[in-house]
Amino acid sequence: MSAPTVTVTREQAEDFLYQEAMLLDEWHLDAWLALFEEGGTFEVPTTDYQGWDRTGGGFFVLDDWDLLKARVKRLKSRKAHAENPHSRTHRMVTNVRVIRGKDGIELKANFLINRFRDHTHHTYVGRYHHDVALNEDGELKFLHRRAYLEHELLEPGARLSFIL
Amino acid sequence: MTQTIAEGLVETGHGGLIAQDWNALTFRVNREAYRSAEVFQAERERIWGHSWLYLGHETEIPKKNDYKVRTLGGKPLIFVRGGDGVVRAFLNSCPHRGTVVCRDESGNARNFQCFYHAWTFNSSGKLSALPGDDAYAELDRFKGSMDLRPVAKLDIHEGFVFVSFDPDVPPLLEHLGEAADVLSMAAEQSATGMTTLPGIQRYGVKGNWKLAVENAMDGYHFSPTHNTFVGYLRETGFAVTDDDQYAYDLGNGHSMLVLTGHNGRLGMLWEPRFGEAEKARTEANRKAMAQRLGQERADTIGDASRILFVWPNLLFFDLEALTIRQLEPVAPGRTDVRAWQYVPTDEDDEARAMRLKTMTSFVGPGGLATPDDIEAYEAVQRGIEASKGDSRGFNDWSDMSRGMEREAKGEKGRSIDEGAMRSFWRHWDQSLGKVPGVTATSYEGGNE
Numbered sequence: 310m311s312a313p314t315v316t317v318t319r320e321q322a323e324d325f326l327y328q329e330a331m332l333l334d335e336w337h338l339d340a341w342l343a344l345f346e347e348g349g350t351f352e353v354p355t356t357d358y359q360g361w362d363r364t365g366g367g368f369f370v371l372d373d374w375d376l377l378k379a380r381v382k383r384l385k386s387r388k389a390h391a392e393n394p395h396s397r398t399h400r401m402v403t404n405v406r407v408i409r410g411k412d413g414i415e416l417k418a419n420f421l422i423n424r425f426r427d428h429t430h431h432t433y434v435g436r437y438h439h440d441v442a443l444n445e446d447g448e449l450k451f452l453h454r455r456a457y458l459e460h461e462l463l464e465p466g467a468r469l470s471f472i473l
Numbered sequence: 474m475t476q477t478i479a480e481g482l483v484e485t486g487h488g489g490l491i492a493q494d495w496n497a498l499t500f501r502v503n504r505e506a507y508r509s510a511e512v513f514q515a516e517r518e519r520i521w522g523h524s525w526l527y528l529g530h531e532t533e534i535p536k537k538n539d540y541k542v543r544t545l546g547g548k549p550l551i552f553v554r555g556g557d558g559v560v561r562a563f564l565n566s567c568p569h570r571g572t573v574v575c576r577d578e579s580g581n582a583r584n585f586q587c588f589y590h591a592w593t594f595n596s597s598g599k600l601s602a603l604p605g606d607d608a609y610a611e612l613d614r615f616k617g618s619m620d621l622r623p624v625a626k627l628d629i630h631e632g633f634v635f636v637s638f639d640p641d642v643p644p645l646l647e648h649l650g651e652a653a654d655v656l657s658m659a660a661e662q663s664a665t666g667m668t669t670l671p672g673i674q675r676y677g678v679k680g681n682w683k684l685a686v687e688n689a690m691d692g693y694h695f696s697p698t699h700n701t702f703v704g705y706l707r708e709t710g711f712a713v714t715d716d717d718q719y720a721y722d723l724g725n726g727h728s729m730l731v732l733t734g735h736n737g738r739l740g741m742l743w744e745p746r747f748g749e750a751e752k753a754r755t756e757a758n759r760k761a762m763a764q765r766l767g768q769e770r771a772d773t774i775g776d777a778s779r780i781l782f783v784w785p786n787l788l789f790f791d792l793e794a795l796t797i798r799q800l801e802p803v804a805p806g807r808t809d810v811r812a813w814q815y816v817p818t819d820e821d822d823e824a825r826a827m828r829l830k831t832m833t834s835f836v837g838p839g840g841l842a843t844p845d846d847i848e849a850y851e852a853v854q855r856g857i858e859a860s861k862g863d864s865r866g867f868n869d870w871s872d873m874s875r876g877m878e879r880e881a882k883g884e885k886g887r888s889i890d891e892g893a894m895r896s897f898w899r900h901w902d903q904s905l906g907k908v909p910g911v912t913a914t915s916y917e918g919g920n921e
Contacts, residue, residue, distance in 0.1 A: 353839055355672040357578070364825040367672020367814055369839030371830045375709075375746075376841075379834075383701040383841055390698065391844035427855070461578075465677030465807050468847050469839035 317443065322407045322416050325449040326437070330400040333472050338381045341472070346442060346450040348374045353456045353473050356463065369469050370456075384471070391470035396426040398471060402437070413452070414441050420456070424471065431467040434459045491902045492870065492916040493895075498877040500895050501870035503913035504857040507681040513805040515908040520785050521546030523639040524904075525648045527787035527799055528552055528562055530813065531632040532668040538596045541579045544801060544809075545786070546638065550624065551575050555597035556583060560629065562636045563598050563621040574621065585621070594621045631660040632667070633787075633797075652727040655781045658774045659791050662740070663817030664765055669797065670829075674812040674837040682786075682802040684850035685810070686897055689780055689788050689798075690728055692718060692888030693875060695735075698849055702835065702842040706736055710745030718888035726784030726900035728893040731777050736793050739828050740817070741775040747827065754824060782893075784900060794832035806854050812837060862914070869914040873898070 325344075332341045352363075353370035363371060372380055383389045401421040408415040415438065422433040440453040456473040463469070490503040490512070506512055526545050529552050533541055540553035542565055549565035551574070567574050567587040574585045574594065584601065586593045593602040598621035609615045626637040628645035633656055635645055646653055660667055678685065688694065692715065696703060703713050714734030721729045737744030743755045762771040781789040788798040795815040803809055814832055816825065835842045860869040876890020886892030 355674055357671065357673055357675070359671060361672065363829060364822045365672075366670045366829075367674055367812075367837075368829065368833050369674060369837055371833040373830060376830070376834050379705045379708075380841060383705070386701050386704075388700040388704075389845070391848040427851075462675035462809075463677060463838055465679045465803075465809075466851065467838075468676060468844050470844035470848070473839075 317407050317409075317414050317416075317441075317449065319405055319407050321449065322418075323402075323405045325441075326402045326405060326416065326418055330402050334398050334400055336384075336395055338384055338472075342378065342381050344449075344451055345374075345377065345454070346444070346452050349377065349451050349454065350374065351377050351380075351451075351454045353458065353469060356458050356460050358457060370473070380472075389470075391468065394426075396424045396471050398425075399423045412440070414443075415439065416441055416449075422473065424467075427466070429466055431464070433467070433473060435473070489907075489913045490911070491898055493899075495881060498881060499872070499874040500877055500891070500898075501867075501872055501874070501916065502898055503916075504860060504869050504871055505911055505913055506901075507683060507854065507857055508805055508861065509908070509911050510805055511908050511910045512905070513802065515905055516802065517546060519906065520901075520904050521638075521802070523637070523642065524785050525626070525628075525635040525637050525642055525645055526785070527783060527797075528627075528634045528636045529799075530669045530797065530815070531560055531629060531634055533813075534560065535668075536581060538581045538583050539579075540575065540582060540596070542575055542577070543811075545636065546801075547803075548638070549573055550636075551585070551621070552634070553596050556595065557597055559597070560627070560634060561598060562624045562627050562634070564624070566622070567592060568600075568619045568622060592619070598623060631656050648725055649783065650725050650727065651721075651723040652725075652729075652781060652783050655723075655729060655779060655791075656783075656789065658779075659789065659795055659815065661766060661770075661774060662762075662795075663819055664761065665817065665819040667795075667815055668818045669813040669815055672814070674810070676810050676838045677803070678808045678810060678847050678850065679806060680808060680847075680850035680854040681805055682800045682808040683897075683901070684853055685800055685808055686782055686785075686788070687894050688846050688850055689790075690720070690730060690782055690893035690897060691891065692720070692730055692732070693891065694846075694849065695889075698845050699842045701845075705834075705841060706746075711736055715887075715889050720886040720888050720890060720893040722886075722893065722896035723781075726897065726904070728782050728896050730780040730888045730893060732780070732792075732888060733777050735778050738775075738778055738792065739794050739824070739831060747831070750823065751827060782897065784897075790836065793835065794828045796832060796836050860914075864914065866915060870916065 351372040355367040384392055387393050402418050404419040406417045418437045420435055420437055424431045435456055435458040438455045439451055441449050442452055444450050490506045492501045534554040537556050537558055540551055543550050543552055551563045551565045554560050565573050565575055569592050572587050572589045574587045584593050584595055591604050595601045600616055600619045606612055624636040625640040706713055718732045740755055740758045743752045759775055779791040786800045790796040797813040797815050799811045801809040837843050863869050873891040873894050876892050880892050
């Protein structure tokens with residue numbers, strides 16, 4: 310028996326990504342982590358990314374599930390000095406597409422994140438490419454969350470101490 | 474109490490930016506050293522213009538005609554393996570009118586053509602074509618004088634490529650001194666050799682380059698600054714300790730921390746978060762290393778983590794995994810950083826994935842630790858404005874006295890002392906000499 314066809318509409322995908330953006334902008338990190346399936350991963354490759362996998366080259370973020378939980382725990386601590394006080398972030402998510410591949414559902418989108426801290430402003434521009442699944446309750450969950458930067462490099466002060 | 478210059482105060486240099494007092498056992502650096510445009514310019518000329526500088530690793534350009542462009546000491550360069558297989562570095566500037574010849578970041582090219590007047594140079598730097606060459610007198614001689622300009626010196630140690638803009642620098646191995654063997658110890662970790670991976674962490678920091686050196690040579694900050702990372706290590710079953718960890722002055726401005734209680738090392742020292750498969754791999758690897766290099770050398774390489782600073786722009790981290798980090802000062806309060814993963818060529822996919830994950834979890838602007846380091850030196854750069862021009866003596870001096878008493882007695886410096894920073898600053902002072910137009914706030918006369 311073949312698996313039932315799962316359909317995700319663009320509206321569902323947009324709601325999911327917009328909700329995520331709100332949770333991150335408001336620093337509700339536990340609620341954000343709950344958007345992942347247990348065992349999920351999070352990746353941000355370096356700015357010279359040429360398509361390598363987790364064995365092929367450098368990343369800025371290469372979290373497995375344990376590290377992802379550690380990252381959230383760290384960011385909630387006042388000892389996460391790089392984010393104490395927290396950055397103010399303001400996210401725009403656009404160009405959302407739902408792609409049904411043979412291995413499941415992919416969500417693709419563009420992002421633009423404005424970040425303010427220490428009286429300075431940085432803009433992060435890039436693409437999201439997430440593998441997602443629908444759980445038994447019909448909720449979308451991240452399996453593999455990926456953020457690709459369009460930047461040539463991270464300009465001074467633009468470290469990735471928050472969630473991209 | 475009014476402090477006067479103690480008898481033991483040593484003029485370490487000529488700029489008056491360092492105050493070293495062997496009687497009071499204090500060591501201080503005037504904060505103009507991080508802020509002043511004159512100091513920055515003097516560093517460019519006297520340090521960057523006359524030292525060996527780390528350019529890159531040979532494995533970044535493995536094939537004939539592979540190239541990378543890179544800026545060192547503000548000078549754009551082309552780092553290229555010629556058609557003859559020889560590694561060279563050229564000024565990325567057309568000998569004709571100065572245009573940047575190569576405007577791609579990297580690639581493979583037999584020729585570089587300047588787009589402005591279409592002068593063409595081969596990957597060995599030779600001028601191969603010059604449009605409208607009939608208008609030049611003594612054409613052959615003229616053409617022969619117009620090859621791409623190489624850097625004054627280039628030499629390679631264990632694949633690490635260094636260049637200098639000064640033709641009169643001492644030989645590379647003489648400059649590297651004891652640091653050479655530390656790089657060799659890293660290179661010897663795999664029987665099949667080590668390589669850099671693509672995927673360079675390129676990021677800028679709003680802080681002076683010397684703060685990045687200090688931070689790497691400063692074991693004292695590890696526990697407070699990296700509280701959240703230490704917490705993560707503890708949770709994964711590793712007991713972090715500062716005991717039995719030492720700092721070494723390797724001469725010529727180079728220094729090193731040797732760490733045993735920092736964390737585990739992939740393929741060398743197992744810790745629980747690496748998992749059971751890695752445990753077996755580590756045992757097999759250590760055995761093979763002992764057979765290949767002898768037990769003593771294998772133990773020296775395998776038993777301790779090292780953070781090496783090679784004057785003035787290379788930081789080499791032989792920690793849980795290996796990272797090459799290059800510093801490029803851009804302005805007094807701005808530094809560009811480039812970091813590479815340095816890995817054994819013969820690693821299987823599972824081990825490599827573990828290595829990259831482990832490395833990335835700690836280092837880099839998105840890791841669980843480096844962002845706090847960056848925050849620290851950016852916070853220093855902002856904070857030292859507070860005491861600028863302050864006439865009350867000590868206020869405008871940063872303190873690096875920790876462990877000076879041990880140093881005065883000739884004891885081995887601890888990694889949580891500030892001895893490696895002091896040796897860096899002494900060499901800096903010696904290299905820089907007096908900088909015209911820069912006066913440090915007087916060391917005396919203030920309240921301590």
